[in-house]
Amino acid sequence: MRRILRDLKIMLLTNLWIVPVVAALVGALFYFVAPPPPMHARMATGAVGGGYHTFAERLRDELALQGFSLDLVESAGSADNLDKLGRGDVELALVQSGQELTLSDEARSTLNGLGVMYREPLWLFLGDTAKFERLSDLIKLRLAIGSANSGTQAVTAALFAANRIEPPQYPQHWQQMGGSKAAEALIAGELDAAFFVGPAENALIQRLAAEPKVRLASLRRTEAYLARLPYLSRLEVGEGMLDMQHNTPDRDIVTLGPVATLVAGEAFHPSLTPLILEAAKTVLKHGSLLDPAGSYPAKPPLSLNTLSEAEYYYDKGLPILQRYLPFRIASLADRYIILAIPLLVLLFPLFKAIGPIYQWRIRARIYRWYKHLREIDQQLYKGSLPSDLDAEIARLERLEDELARVEVPLSYSSELYELHIHLRYVVERLHSLKAKNQAAPE
Incomplete structure (x- = not known):
């Protein structure tokens, strides 16, 4: 035994030269490997109680299970979210499709679409006595077109512009009002009609659907609108879909709507993409009243750049390591494996020369x-x-x-x-x- 230990000591002392060589190579590996992605981000969500904020809260809770911290930043809507992304105040934001088209090409090039989260129907609720066939009929009515700079007003403005009704032609009895304020005025009879944008499950939409004093209108000529506004989508809402007790709507209707798109700014770390999208997939896995289960997230609009990590996720799913390991461990392993391969290529002839x-x-x-x-x-x-x-x-x-x-x-x-x-x-x-x-x- 003593002889074996002595031989081992001789062997180790003889090959002591390899220690600094391996140490130098491993040091180079740690020096050149990219730092791990941060485990926190900020996300602009819109107003509290809105569809964006509700979704963001669910996404935040799901990400917390992976040890990721998502800070929610309230905003005035999609336009404000884009401003916050541009200034670097947040790394992520929910943006209504079509809003990105208002940006310059240079500003849009700094943004990346991670994916479509869900569809946002445009709802037109009418009072008891209001008569409506086409959008031009709304000129005679007391109408809420959405709050200033809101996503609702952006959609309604696009629809009116397709009918060659521009802001200077808007009647004085149209009001820049939205949300709960518009809903209260409509129920009180102070408005004849009001536009709202949001998921069918939204509390405000559900409240209006259960209100006997208002009814839901169907939009006509949807194909003509889609040809001019490709960032919108057509949605069919079956009878009683919003509220079966009150049978809202009382017949099958058709409406239009943008999609809620998750957008990343320049400060967003691309390696977080699969983590964020997988959490969103879990949140949305059961679908909604209008979106079938498993439909979202989906590829972002073509008007936005798409990260290669997002393309990979939609084509092949999660990276291999993240399918079996927690994100933090998989992310580190993935980075070191990339540089470990050339390191092994160098070490193989080195160890081969030891003998x-x-x-x-x-x-x-x-x-x-x-x-x-x-x-x-x-x-x-x-x-x-x-x-x-x-x-x-x-x-x-x-x-x-x-x-x-x-x-x-x-x-x-x-x-x-x-x-x-x-x-x-x-x-x-x-x-x-x-x-x-x-x-x-x-």
Whole structure:
């Protein structure tokens, strides 16, 4: 056992040179690998109680299970969300499709669409006595077109513009009003009609659906609108879909609506994309009254750039490591694997060389002694040995004593013993030469 430990010590000391080499390569790996993505982000959500904020709260809770912190930032709507993204106040925001078209090409190039989260129907609720066939009929009515700079007003403005009804032509009895304020005015009879944008499950939409004093209108000529406003989508709402008790709507209707798109700014770390989208998929897995289960998230609109990570997610799903490991661990492993491959390529020939180098260094401990034997052998051949053979013999015997203290692994002992034999052979030759010289007549 002691011999084995000694051989192991010799081997380790002999190959000690590899430690700084490997340390340098590993250090380079940690130096050049990209830092892990942050485990927190800020998201602009719209007003509290709105569809965006409700979805963001569910997304935040789902991400928290992965140790990711999502801070929700209230806003005035899609336009405000885009401003916050542009200023870098937030990394993520929910934006109504079509709003990005109001930006310059340069500003839009700094944004990336992560995906469509759900559809946002446009609801037109009418009072008891209001008559409606086409949008032009609303000119005569007291109408709420949505709050200033809101997503609702953006959609209604686009629909009116398709009918060549521009803001300067808006009647004075139209009001820039939305949300609960518009709902209260409609129920109180202060408005004849009001537009709202939001999911069918939204509390405000559900309240209006249960209100007997208002009814839900159906939009006509939807194909004509879609041809002019491709960022909108057509939605069919079946009888009683919003409220079966009150049978709202009281017949099958058709409406239009944008889609809620999750948009990332320049400060967003692309590696977080699969984590965010998988959490959104979990939140949306059961669908909604209008969106079938498993429909969303979906690829973002073509009007926005798409991160390669998002493309991969929609085409192939989660990265392989994230399918089996927590995000934080998978993210680190993924980064180190990328650089570990070239590191292994370098280490393979390095470790392959350990054997020959080890063999050479051990044998060098033995073979260097042959230098002295070779010098004496050459002098014997040339007859040029010094006259004082006793001094040369004493020098070789000292070498023999030093050689006895040389340590080599057990597997190389035979070569060490061969050196002892050769050294003794040369010493005997010198003794023979000395005796021959002494016996020669003067």
